[in-house]
Amino acid sequence: MSDLLERLRGRGWRLTAQRRVVAEVLDGDHVHYTADEVHAKAAHLLPEISRATVYNTLGELVSLGEVLEVSTDGRAKRYDPNAHHAHQHLVCSRCGTIRDVHPSGDLLAELPAEERFGFQVAAVEVTYRGICPNCAS
Amino acid sequence: MSDLLERLRGRGWRLTAQRRVVAEVLDGDHVHYTADEVHAKAAHLLPEISRATVYNTLGELVSLGEVLEVSTDGRAKRYDPNAHHAHQHLVCSRCGTIRDVHPSGDLLAELPAEERFGFQVAAVEVTYRGICPNCAS
DNA sequence: TCTTGACTTAGACAGAGTCCAATGTAGGAT
DNA sequence: ATCCTACATTGGACTCTGTCTAAGTCAAGA
Numbered sequence: 001m002s003d004l005l006e007r008l009r010g011r012g013w014r015l016t017a018q019r020r021v022v023a024e025v026l027d028g029d030h031v032h033y034t035a036d037e038v039h040a041k042a043a044h045l046l047p048e049i050s051r052a053t054v055y056n057t058l059g060e061l062v063s064l065g066e067v068l069e070v071s072t073d074g075r076a077k078r079y080d081p082n083a084h085h086a087h088q089h090l091v092c093s094r095c096g097t098i099r100d101v102h103p104s105g106d107l108l109a110e111l112p113a114e115e116r117f118g119f120q121v122a123a124v125e126v127t128y129r130g131i132c133p134n135c136a137s
Numbered sequence: 138m139s140d141l142l143e144r145l146r147g148r149g150w151r152l153t154a155q156r157r158v159v160a161e162v163l164d165g166d167h168v169h170y171t172a173d174e175v176h177a178k179a180a181h182l183l184p185e186i187s188r189a190t191v192y193n194t195l196g197e198l199v200s201l202g203e204v205l206e207v208s209t210d211g212r213a214k215r216y217d218p219n220a221h222h223a224h225q226h227l228v229c230s231r232c233g234t235i236r237d238v239h240p241s242g243d244l245l246a247e248l249p250a251e252e253r254f255g256f257q258v259a260a261v262e263v264t265y266r267g268i269c270p271n272c273a274s
Numbered sequence: 275t276c277t278t279g280a281c282t283t284a285g286a287c288a289g290a291g292t293c294c295a296a297t298g299t300a301g302g303a304t
Numbered sequence: 305a306t307c308c309t310a311c312a313t314t315g316g317a318c319t320c321t322g323t324c325t326a327a328g329t330c331a332a333g334a
Contacts, residue, residue, distance in 0.1 A: 128258050
């Protein structure tokens with residue numbers, strides 16, 4: 001994530017304080033913040049940053065493929081900076097905690113041709129649900 | 138789905154015109170309507186039905202396990218009456234069409250113990266994404 | 275250092291869903 | 305058959321996420 005800003009500048013991004021701060025908040029591979037959480041944390045570093053900018057920046061990072069959008073609960077989307085390693089999610093049904101996980105097997109291959117209905121299937125997202133150790137006790 | 142109302146009455150549900158109509162709209166195993174679509178169709182049968190009642194009724198059907206909540210796009214949730222046959226979803230990335238599909242293999246078993254982080258894993262949801270034949274042409 | 279087009283801002287707006295107090299009614303009791 | 309009352313419905317206000325816009329700001333190339 002540290003060279004993210006360089007990569008983005010190479011793609012014509014203007015390097016503003018706001019974008020720097022959003023990238024900094026998303027640094028660390030295993031966070032799954034909502035846009036509002038990102039905004040709150042960013043505002044801690046740069047108090048005058050606006051909600052709109054956070055949404056804009058997150059949207060750009062997603063279309064550039066640098067961050068993944070995850071919606072596990074039908075409420076706010078979460079942003080996952082771990083975009084360069086394929087992974088799936090394990091979600092606690094009680095507290096909402098999310099962990100990145102790596103199932104075995106070729107998930108895409110498990111959809112038989114006769115179940116594809118002529119679709120060109122390109123991707124698969126898996127969400128495991130359960131109770132985390134914390135909530136279980 | 139036809140004996141749904143009987144089953145629910147057995148569980149102490151009051152059988153109102155509104156609930157009957159919502160159940161009727163969801164009849165048919167392969168629909169995936171949003172709450173607003175359900176409301177529109179229900180209002181066609183019972184014009185004075187309110188949005189709040191549709192939301193209430195859908196929520197009750199979900200907690201009773203008679204209907205599944207599906208959120209494939211981060212926008213409105215969709216309601217899937219095909220709750221008694223395990224299945225997954227195949228979604229067109231362009232038009233949003235949803236099909237019920239049945240992958241081979243035991244999806245739950247594919248999350249190795251060392252990837253469970255102590256969770257009691259109970260369920261798995263899979264969304265395949267691709268382009269439907271209609272949009273591809 | 276100047277210039278300019280890209281970026282940011284605040285706040286209005288929109289879509290999806292929830293909540294609440296007032297009103298209505300299903301279905302058991304009489 | 306009618307009455308009662310706890311449960312259901314209503315509409316409108318409200319919340320939460322997210323988008324849009326017009327005006328102001330600024331990064332970075334000339």
